[in-house]
Amino acid sequence: AQKITQTQPGMFVQEKEAVTLDCTYDTSDPSYGLFWYKQPSSGEMIFLIYQGSYDQQNATEGRYSLNFQKARKSANLVISASQLGDSAMYFCAMREGRANFNKFYFGSGTKLNVKP
Amino acid sequence: NAGVTQTPKFQVLKTGQSMTLQCAQDMNHNSMYWYRQDPGMGLRLIYYSASEGTTDKGEVPNGYNVSRLNKREFSLRLESAAPSQTSVYFCASRLGQPNEKLFFGSGTQLSVL
Numbered sequence: 001a002q003k004i005t006q007t008q009p010g011m012f013v014q015e016k017e018a019v020t021l022d023c024t025y026d027t028s029d030p031s032y033g034l035f036w037y038k039q040p041s042s043g044e045m046i047f048l049i050y051q052g053s054y055d056q057q058n059a060t061e062g063r064y065s066l067n068f069q070k071a072r073k074s075a076n077l078v079i080s081a082s083q084l085g086d087s088a089m090y091f092c093a094m095r096e097g098r099a100n101f102n103k104f105y106f107g108s109g110t111k112l113n114v115k116p
Numbered sequence: 117n118a119g120v121t122q123t124p125k126f127q128v129l130k131t132g133q134s135m136t137l138q139c140a141q142d143m144n145h146n147s148m149y150w151y152r153q154d155p156g157m158g159l160r161l162i163y164y165s166a167s168e169g170t171t172d173k174g175e176v177p178n179g180y181n182v183s184r185l186n187k188r189e190f191s192l193r194l195e196s197a198a199p200s201q202t203s204v205y206f207c208a209s210r211l212g213q214p215n216e217k218l219f220f221g222s223g224t225q226l227s228v229l
Binding site for chain 1: 147149151156157158159160161164166174175204206208210212214215217218220222223
């Protein structure tokens with residue numbers, strides 16, 4: 001079974017609007033972490049936001065927020081006030097396991113295009 | 117502070133050739149990882165090393181071997197390259213705290229003809 005599922009291969013959003021990128025995950029481990037990364041056309045991997053499985057509040061980092069619904073096993077990324085520079089691939093990832101023995105699993109990604 | 121350094125950045129191989137991708141980090145991280153990225157597949161874990169002296173298989177280990185040479189270095193070896201191994205390879209590392217992100221290298225574009 002897929003550990004991380006991103007069902008939107010591509011999305012368009014108008015500049016200055018908000019957009020939600022979907023992510024669902026599958027784990028039986030009670031301790032896990034969820035991450036979002038951005039990959040622009042240059043290819044580098046840029047960390048955006050983190051949510052721990054025991055965190056009570058949704059994580060926020062500037063224009064990025066993570067809509068964490070634990071019972072539904074979803075961790076959607078919300079980008080507010082989209083900018084042209086937000087056009088990129090976005091990957092959801094999950095850290096599973098205890099202590100240092102952590103595997104990170106990534107989804108297949110969502111390509112976001114911001115239209116002027 | 118260089119972070120995670122991968123060499124080479126680009127490589128073209130013929131089927132059956134062997135090569136080693138090098139990765140080094142200067143952040144005193146314990147854990148290191150090798151991923152491959154293919155269109156539509158995201159990043160898939162090949163091997164990882166939780167700490168110096170240990171390695172473990174990821175999701176797609178077949179056709180690869182790894183060596184954790186020391187705390188800084190984690191190499192990925194293709195013994196007999198196949199066209200299916202054409203991909204972008206990323207090395208990553210982290211100290212090992214639960215809420216800690218992965219730090220990525222800039223990637224190696226490998227083509228196997």
